[in-house]
Amino acid sequence: MRFPLLSARRLGLPRRAVSQILLTQLAIAAGVAVLATGLFLAPLGAQLDDQAMRRALAIAQSAAADPALAAGVLSSGASADSPVQSSAERIRRATGAEYVVVLDLDGIRRSHPSADRIGLPVSTDPSDALAGREVMEIDEGTLGRSARGKVPLLAADGEIVGAVSVGIAYDSVRDRLLGAIPGLLAYAGGALAAGALAAYLLSRRIQRQTRDLAFSDIAGLLAEREAMLHSIREGVIALAPDGRVRLVNDEAARLLGLAPDAADGCAGRPLEDVVGAGRTADVLSGRVTGRDLLTVQGSRVLVANRMPTEDGGAVATLRDRTEVEHLSRELDSTRGLIDALRAQDHEHANRLHTLLGLLELGLHEEAVEFVTEVADVHRTTAEQVTEKVHDPLLAALLVGKATVAAERGVPLRLAGTSLLPDRLVDPGGLVTILGNLVDNALDAAAGSAAPLVEVELCAEGRTAVLRVRDSGPGVPAARREEIFTEGWSTKQPKAHRERGLGLALVRRLAERQGGSARAGEAADGGAEFSVVLPEALR
Numbered sequence: 001m002r003f004p005l006l007s008a009r010r011l012g013l014p015r016r017a018v019s020q021i022l023l024t025q026l027a028i029a030a031g032v033a034v035l036a037t038g039l040f041l042a043p044l045g046a047q048l049d050d051q052a053m054r055r056a057l058a059i060a061q062s063a064a065a066d067p068a069l070a071a072g073v074l075s076s077g078a079s080a081d082s083p084v085q086s087s088a089e090r091i092r093r094a095t096g097a098e099y100v101v102v103l104d105l106d107g108i109r110r111s112h113p114s115a116d117r118i119g120l121p122v123s124t125d126p127s128d129a130l131a132g133r134e135v136m137e138i139d140e141g142t143l144g145r146s147a148r149g150k151v152p153l154l155a156a157d158g159e160i161v162g163a164v165s166v167g168i169a170y171d172s173v174r175d176r177l178l179g180a181i182p183g184l185l186a187y188a189g190g191a192l193a194a195g196a197l198a199a200y201l202l203s204r205r206i207q208r209q210t211r212d213l214a215f216s217d218i219a220g221l222l223a224e225r226e227a228m229l230h231s232i233r234e235g236v237i238a239l240a241p242d243g244r245v246r247l248v249n250d251e252a253a254r255l256l257g258l259a260p261d262a263a264d265g266c267a268g269r270p271l272e273d274v275v276g277a278g279r280t281a282d283v284l285s286g287r288v289t290g291r292d293l294l295t296v297q298g299s300r301v302l303v304a305n306r307m308p309t310e311d312g313g314a315v316a317t318l319r320d321r322t323e324v325e326h327l328s329r330e331l332d333s334t335r336g337l338i339d340a341l342r343a344q345d346h347e348h349a350n351r352l353h354t355l356l357g358l359l360e361l362g363l364h365e366e367a368v369e370f371v372t373e374v375a376d377v378h379r380t381t382a383e384q385v386t387e388k389v390h391d392p393l394l395a396a397l398l399v400g401k402a403t404v405a406a407e408r409g410v411p412l413r414l415a416g417t418s419l420l421p422d423r424l425v426d427p428g429g430l431v432t433i434l435g436n437l438v439d440n441a442l443d444a445a446a447g448s449a450a451p452l453v454e455v456e457l458c459a460e461g462r463t464a465v466l467r468v469r470d471s472g473p474g475v476p477a478a479r480r481e482e483i484f485t486e487g488w489s490t491k492q493p494k495a496h497r498e499r500g501l502g503l504a505l506v507r508r509l510a511e512r513q514g515g516s517a518r519a520g521e522a523a524d525g526g527a528e529f530s531v532v533l534p535e536a537l538r
Contacts, residue, residue: 029195057149235318444472
């Protein structure tokens with residue numbers, strides 16, 4: 001992880017990432033400017049050469065078109081005062097050419113800027129021009145290197161009588177090329193300056209975004225981030241500003257019920273595609289706000305917290321409260337049983353005092369009747385339950401709830417149509433469902449004028465049907481679906497746990513077994529909760 005840092009120090013480069021990026025961008029901008037300049041200058045020299053040769057050829061063509069020049073070659077000799085020399089020099093001075101040489105068919109100069117060279121053969125091969133072809137070339141002659149144009153010289157009858165050779169000094173071509181370089185360098189310098197300014201502004205932005213860290217620090221942070229996210233025992237989900245998933249760590253995948261290898265495949269997908277529609281998606285996306293929000297995902301009770309990020313996204317954390325919630329419910333049940341035992345202890349004390357008084361008064365028959373009556377009441381309740389509910393767990397739950405209900409002043413009775421055989425596939429799940437429904441029914445019926453809770457348990461083939469009715473105020477029709485939402489409750493939360501999970505768990509457990517849970521209105525008023533569990537019996 002430290003290689004970038006060591007390389008930067010060995011080469012004398014700055015350690016900060018922004019400085020390295022700035023130097024790299026400046027080097028790239030300078031290299032591009034130099035390359036562009038070279039690519040422009042390379043064809044510019046060839047273009048200037050071609051322009052010079054074409055200019056020389058055009059001057060030669062113009063000179064050869066003068067009939068007097070061809071007539072002079074035929075009528076006069078090779079001398080410095082001949083009309084051919086006069087005409088050639090006039091054309092040379094008028095066009096700015098380095099030389100205008102007229103030669104005859106033998107390649108003898110009839111004109112030349114240096115008069116002492118008139119009458120001598122030309123220094124380059126004139127055969128192409130004397131053969132009737134036009135020539136453009138860069139060549140070395142007696143006056144040095146030049147761009148040349150050669151054309152045949154024709155008489156009035158069309159016969160070739162010589163040739164005209166015009167040269168443009170190559171130094172002028174080089175001067176034009178060198179003259180273009182300062183302007184080109186000015187443009188390149190301007191482009192380099194603009195590139196440097198853009199590189200500086202970009203590096204400043206990168207500096208703010210990377211918090212002025214070195215590349216090795218960034219690499220180390222990424223490695224630590226990966227190790228931390230996948231090692232902590234808390235679920236972490238990172239979301240992009242558009243609501244898509246950026247990251248799901250291993251614990252979040254486990255809590256959400258995703259496949260172990262599905263966490264990496266969640267990146268870039270919409271949140272609803274990963275966790276499904278419902279309260280969990282609403283909490284993670286921020287549509288439901290608050291701290292330590294409860295949600296149910298599958299069979300797990302989760303606590304979620306969401307923190308927005310600077311770029312408009314968010315990071316959500318998930319904690320598993322399933323075991324805590326189960327312990328809390330067991331604690332509630334235990335406290336209820338303790339309260340019932342405490343009340344029973346007080347009641348037993350009163351009964352023993354009554355029994356003692358009867359014995360001291362010598363009313364032995366009345367004492368026997370009193371004891372028999374008290375024993376029959378408890379035995380009758382247990383026998384009524386076990387006759388209709390053959391599963392021991394459910395029977396024990398109902399007997400315990402009947403005792404708690406009696407102490408709260410709410411009669412709990414089993415419907416006469418109840419009959420549930422001891423063939424349950426998942427008695428523990430049925431205990432959770434029935435326990436939650438009875439607790440809610442007792443709370444609702446406790447303040448009514450004629451409190452009553454009725455439980456009906458029956459089997460229809462392999463389907464188990466549970467119904468719990470109470471004499472409470474009932475549930476408005478408009479809210480009969482809302483009450484199954486996690487976190488919804490009309491009661492104040494207890495000190496050790498949150499409210500609003502019981503009915504949500506009831507529905508989730510029912511749906512997990514392919515069943516359903518619904519709320520309705522009882523025949524005598526109040527609420528009636530119905531749970532249908534297909535394939536619940538063996």
